[in-house]
Amino acid sequence: MAGEHVLIVEDTELLRRIYHDRLAQEGYTVYTASDGLEAIQQMRAVPVDLVLLDLIMPRMGGLEVLETMKADPRLSGIPVVILTNLGEESSVERAIELGAVDYLIKNQAKPADVAAKIRLALDNLGGRSADTKSYKLLVRDRQADAECFVADARLPRRFWCPACEVELAIELLPQGDRPGWYDAHVICPMCGREF
Known part of the structure; x- marks a missing residue:
């Protein structure tokens, strides 16, 4: 097993x-x-x-x-x-x-x-469980609502991790009680730091 x-x-x-x-x-x-x-x-x-x-x-x-x-x-x-x-x-x-x-x-x-x-x-x-698969998505800077999101989330240096110098990602985590719904977190894919 x-x-x-x-x-x-x-x-x-x-x-x-x-x-x-x-x-x-x-x-x-x-x-x-x-x-x-x-x-x-x-x-x-x-x-x-x-x-x-x-x-x-x-x-x-x-x-x-x-x-x-x-x-x-x-x-x-x-x-x-x-x-x-x-x-x-x-x-x-x-x-x-x-x-x-x-x-x-x-x-x-x-x-x-x-x-x-x-x-x-x-x-x-x-x-x-198998239904806890998360997804990491990259967001394009200066596209759609990116400018507003950067301002509202107070992201440092736009979509870049200041420590690792890599592009940040949006991580989507499934909500166990609501299929198809996700919680979103802005993270550095290298160090795992949240913003």
Whole structure:
């Protein structure tokens, strides 16, 4: 019953590879990220049914990732299983408060345990359904109502991300309760930043 998309967020390369190989053997499509910033970018770029998330990482830790996911309607429904070390009980409690569905203690969990925990989480909560496909559209500058939109949305430098120097996109996300209706967000397709 695998085939779901799992994102492994772990800063230790060896663990990333071990979890990746085991989950790929189980039939999952596996993505990896070495820190929280990379994880957020990937979640915004590809469909993810579950995130296996380390808590302690450089640049952006697991709790910050959970806070970002909770605040983003595109990411808030993705189940998260936490990877933790012994002695991080308060961090685990905070992660559960932020929406994590379960946790594993790294030095006690074998790759088979990780795969079993992911299967359990997906079976109990369900991953992202097929009808949550999003679309990214480019808008032509100075065409139709583009001028008014730029002014009303207060976009920086017209339709360009100031950090990445790439053209912004309009992302359409389906409204689950209204088929054919979408919520729109202006985003940078490279860094995932919203405007």
